[in-house]
Amino acid sequence: MxxxxxxxxxxxxxxxKYLKGKYKVDASGGHVxxxxxxxxxxxxxxxxxxxxxITPSKKEVIKRLTAEAQKADKVFxxxxxxxxGEAISWHLQTVLGLDGNGENRIEFxxxxxxxxxxxxxxxxxxxxxxxxxxxxxxxxxxxxxxxxSPLLNNRIQNGLSAGRVQSVALRxxxxxxxxxxxxVPDEYWTFSAxxxxxxxxxxxxxxxxxxxxxxxxxxxxxAEKVEEEVKKGTFKVxxxxxxxxxxxxxxxxxxxxxxQDASNKFSMTSPEIMLVAQHLYEGMDVGGDHIALITxxxxxxxxxxxxxxxxxxxxxEREYGAEYVPQKPNFYATKxxxxxxxxxxxPINLNVTPASVKGSLDKKHYNVYKLxxxxxxxxxxxxxxxxxxxxxxxxxxxxxxxxxxxMLFAGYTAAYQEVQKDDDEDVAALFPPVEEGxxxxxxxxxxxxxxxxxxxxxxxxxLVKVMEExxxxxxxxxxxxxxxxxxxxxxxxEGKYMVPTEVAYxxxxxxIKYFTDIMDVGFTAHMEDDLDKIxxxxxxxxxxxxxxxxxxxxxxxxxxxxxxxxxDIKCEKCGNPxxxxxxxxxxxxxxxxxxACSNIVSEGETEISEVRCPKCxxxxxxxxxxxxxxxxxxxxxxxSSILPIDAKLTEEKCLDCGSAMLLKKGRYxxxxxCPKCxxxxxxxxxxxxxxxxxxxxxxxxxxxxMRSKTGKIYYGCTxxxxxxxxxxxxxxxxxxxxxxxxxxxxxxRIHCSEKSCDYTEELKENES
Numbered sequence: 001m002x003x004x005x006x007x008x009x010x011x012x013x014x015x016x017k018y019l020k021g022k023y024k025v026d027a028s029g030g031h032v033x034x035x036x037x038x039x040x041x042x043x044x045x046x047x048x049x050x051x052x053x054i055t056p057s058k059k060e061v062i063k064r065l066t067a068e069a070q071k072a073d074k075v076f077x078x079x080x081x082x083x084x085g086e087a088i089s090w091h092l093q094t095v096l097g098l099d100g101n102g103e104n105r106i107e108f109x110x111x112x113x114x115x116x117x118x119x120x121x122x123x124x125x126x127x128x129x130x131x132x133x134x135x136x137x138x139x140x141x142x143x144x145x146x147x148x149s150p151l152l153n154n155r156i157q158n159g160l161s162a163g164r165v166q167s168v169a170l171r172x173x174x175x176x177x178x179x180x181x182x183x184v185p186d187e188y189w190t191f192s193a194x195x196x197x198x199x200x201x202x203x204x205x206x207x208x209x210x211x212x213x214x215x216x217x218x219x220x221x222x223a224e225k226v227e228e229e230v231k232k233g234t235f236k237v238x239x240x241x242x243x244x245x246x247x248x249x250x251x252x253x254x255x256x257x258x259x260q261d262a263s264n265k266f267s268m269t270s271p272e273i274m275l276v277a278q279h280l281y282e283g284m285d286v287g288g289d290h291i292a293l294i295t296x297x298x299x300x301x302x303x304x305x306x307x308x309x310x311x312x313x314x315x316x317e318r319e320y321g322a323e324y325v326p327q328k329p330n331f332y333a334t335k336x337x338x339x340x341x342x343x344x345x346x347p348i349n350l351n352v353t354p355a356s357v358k359g360s361l362d363k364k365h366y367n368v369y370k371l372x373x374x375x376x377x378x379x380x381x382x383x384x385x386x387x388x389x390x391x392x393x394x395x396x397x398x399x400x401x402x403x404x405x406x407m408l409f410a411g412y413t414a415a416y417q418e419v420q421k422d423d424d425e426d427v428a429a430l431f432p433p434v435e436e437g438x439x440x441x442x443x444x445x446x447x448x449x450x451x452x453x454x455x456x457x458x459x460x461x462x463l464v465k466v467m468e469e470x471x472x473x474x475x476x477x478x479x480x481x482x483x484x485x486x487x488x489x490x491x492x493x494e495g496k497y498m499v500p501t502e503v504a505y506x507x508x509x510x511x512i513k514y515f516t517d518i519m520d521v522g523f524t525a526h527m528e529d530d531l532d533k534i535x536x537x538x539x540x541x542x543x544x545x546x547x548x549x550x551x552x553x554x555x556x557x558x559x560x561x562x563x564x565x566x567x568d569i570k571c572e573k574c575g576n577p578x579x580x581x582x583x584x585x586x587x588x589x590x591x592x593x594x595x596a597c598s599n600i601v602s603e604g605e606t607e608i609s610e611v612r613c614p615k616c617x618x619x620x621x622x623x624x625x626x627x628x629x630x631x632x633x634x635x636x637x638x639x640s641s642i643l644p645i646d647a648k649l650t651e652e653k654c655l656d657c658g659s660a661m662l663l664k665k666g667r668y669x670x671x672x673x674c675p676k677c678x679x680x681x682x683x684x685x686x687x688x689x690x691x692x693x694x695x696x697x698x699x700x701x702x703x704x705x706m707r708s709k710t711g712k713i714y715y716g717c718t719x720x721x722x723x724x725x726x727x728x729x730x731x732x733x734x735x736x737x738x739x740x741x742x743x744x745x746x747x748x749r750i751h752c753s754e755k756s757c758d759y760t761e762e763l764k765e766n767e768s
Contacts (some may be wrong), residue, residue: 014283471525695733
C-alpha cells in the first residue's frame with residue numbers, strides 16, 4: 001500500500017476518507033526539522049549554509065513515518081502548495097531517506113476527491129527553487145532575529161525580540177501613533193441646505209455646500225459671510241444629471257482581502273481568521289461526514305479555474321435567474337508583484353451551502369464560510385445597477401450639491417453586501433423632479449462647526465491592507481506578524497485599534513538609528529522581490545544572503561559598540577584596560593580582554609549605605625541588578641553577603657548566634673531575621689512580644705513569648721530549630737508531682753499541662 005504524508009491530522013482524516021482506504025495517510029504535524037533553538041545554526045563562514053536539527057518533539061513522529069515508509073510501495077509527500085509546504089516535503093524526503101530525484105511530491109489547491117485523485121496521477125520531483133526561496137527567508141530571519149534580539153536585550157530590556165518583517169510593521173504602528181500625537185486639529189465649517197420647489201409640490205431635499213478647491217476649508221469669519229450671502233440670495237438649479245450607474249462585482253477573496261473583510265464585519269483578529277480558515281480548508285465534521293469546505297487559504301491571486309467558474313454560472317442561473325448571469329464571465333486582474341501561484345479562496349462545492357452546514361459549525365466557522373461562499377458567488381454575478389441623480393444648485397455664487405442612487409437591479413448584491421463607507425451616496429435618496437433653471441426655496445440652512453481629525457490607528461484589517469500595498473511580507477506571514485506584535489506586548493488593543501507600548505518606541509528608534517535599511521519599507525519590499533526571484537530560478541539564494549550580511553554585520557558592530565570608550569582603569573582580574581559602555585542600567589566598565597575575561601563593574605561614585613555587613617561588619621554598597629537595586633558587601637568575593645535595598649539592621653541580637661537582627665516586612669507585619677543563620681522572631685513591641693519567659697521542659701532553654709497570625713500569645717523554645725517545643729502557656733520548667741507532665745503558669749496560678757490532671761498550686765512571690 002502507498003503512503004501519503006500531509007501536515008495535519010485533520011487533513012489526513014479528510015484525504016483518507018476520500019480515498020476510501022486505498023492509501024495509508026499520515027501526518028507529520030508540520031516541520032520535522034529546523035534550525036537549532038539555542039544556537040545560530042547558520043555557518044556564516046561557509047556560504048551561510050544552514051544547520052538543520054530534528055525537532056525534539058518530532059523524533060517519535062519520524063520513527064513512525066520511517067517505519068511506514070519502509071513498508072510502503074511508494075511514498076507521496078502532499079504538504080501545502082507553497083514555499084513552506086515544499087520545504088516541509090524536502091525535509092521529510094531527507095529524514096526518511098527518500099530518493100532526492102524521485103517523483104514523490106503531489107499538490108492540490110483544494111482537498112476534494114477529484115483534486116486528490118488528479119494529483120496522485122501526476123506526481124513530480126521536489127521543486128528546489130521553492131525550497132531555496134524558503135531557506136533564504138529562514139536564514140535571513142534567523143540572522144536578523146538572532147543578532148538583533150541580544151542587542152535589544154542589552155540596550156533596552158530583557159525578553160525583547162526583533163524580526164526582519166515584524167520590526168517594519170511595528171514601525172508603521174509607531175509612526176502612525178506619533179502622527180496622531182503631533183496632530184493639531186483645524187477648525188472648519190460645513191453647510192447643508194434644506195431645499196424645496198416654490199410651489200411645494202414635492203418634499204424638501206438636502207444639498208451640501210461644495211468647496212471650490214480640493215483641500216480648501218472655511219474658517220469662522222468666512223462661514224458667517226457665506227451664511228449671510230446665501231440666505232439673501234436665491235437658489236437656482238444649475239445642473240441636473242440623471243443616469244444608470246453600474247457597479248461591478250468584487251473579486252473573490254485573497255488572503256489579505258479575507259482578513260480585512262472578516263475583521264471589519266465580525267471584529268475577528270487576523271490570527272483568529274486564519275485559524276478558522278485553516279480548519280475549513282483541512283476538513284471538518286459536517287452532518288456526520290468529514291469534508292473540506294474551501295480551497296487553499298494562503299494566496300494573493302484572484303484567479304479561479306474554468307471548471308469552478310462554469311459551475312458557479314450554472315449555480316447562479318439555477319438559484320437566482322438568468323438575468324444574474326453576466327453576458328461575459330467575470331475575470332479579475334491580479335495585482336502587480338503577486339505570485340499568483342494558487343487560485344483565489346473559494347468554496348470547493350457550491351452545493352454545500354452555508355445554510356446546509358449551519359447546524360454543524362460554530363458561529364465563527366459558519367460566519368467565515370458564509371463570507372467566502374457569498375463573496376465567490378457574487379464575484380461571478382452580473383453588475384448591480386442603480387438609477388442615479390446629481391443636482392447642483394447655486395445661491396450668491398455658492399454651489400450646493402445633492403446626489404443619490406436607488407437600486408434598479410440587485411445583481412451581485414443579491415448574494416453579498418460590501419461594508420458601507422461613511423462617504424457613500426445616499427442609496428435611499430428620494431429624487432425630486434427638478435429641472436435646470438428651477439427656483440428653489442431655502443427652508444433651512446444648517447451651519448456646523450467641525451474640526452479635522454487625526455489619522456486613525458491601525459486595526460488588524462488596515463495593517464494587513466497597508467502591508468500588502470507596501471509589499472511587506474507575504475500572504476502567509478500577515479497573521480503571524482500581528483500575532484507576534486501582540487504576544488510580545490509591543491502593541492495593546494484599545495477596542496479594535498493597535499496602540500504601541502512604551503518599549504515599542506524604544507525598539508523602533510534604536511533600530512532606525514542603526515539599521516536604516518532593515519527598517520525601510522522599500523528595502524523590505526525589495527527583499528521580498530529577491531525571494532521571488534529565487535523561486536523563479538533566476539538567482540542563487542546564497543547570493544542574496546551574502547550581499548546583505550556584510551553591511552548588516554558592520555551596522556551591528558557599530559550599534560553594539562556605539563559610545564564605547566577605552567579608559568585608563570585596569571581590570572582587577574587580568575590587568576587589561578577597561579572599556580566604558582552604556583547599557584540598559586546606565587554606564588558600566590567591561591574588560592577589553594573579553595571573552596577571555598568577562599569582568600564587568602558598575603561605574604561612577606559608589607553609593608555607600610549605613611547598613612553594615614552582618615558577616616564582616618563593612619558598610620554595604622548600593623548596586624543595581626536584574627530586579628533593581630540591592631545592598632552588597634564591598635569585600636566581595638571574600639564576603640558575598642547581600643541584602644534588600646530597604647534592609648535595616650537593629651540592635652537586637654540573634655539568640656542563636658549573637659548577630660545583629662535584620663528588620664523585615666512580611667505578610668503579617670514586621671519581624672526580625674538573622675542574616676547570618678536565618679533565625680526569625682517577631683519584632684519587639686509594647687505588647688510584650690518577644691519577651692523571654694519560662695523554661696523549656698524538653699531542653700531547659702528559655703522560652704520566647706510570641707504572637708500567632710491571629711494575634712494569640714504562645715511560647716516557643718529559643719533552641720529552635722533543634723528544639724521545636726511550643727506551648728500556649730509559659731512552662732515553669734518543673735514537672736507535675738502528681739502525673740509527671742510539665743507545669744505551666746495560667747491565670748495567676750501554676751497548673752499541670754495535662755487537662756485530665758487537677759494539680760494546681762499558688763505562685764511564689766518572686767514568680768508573680
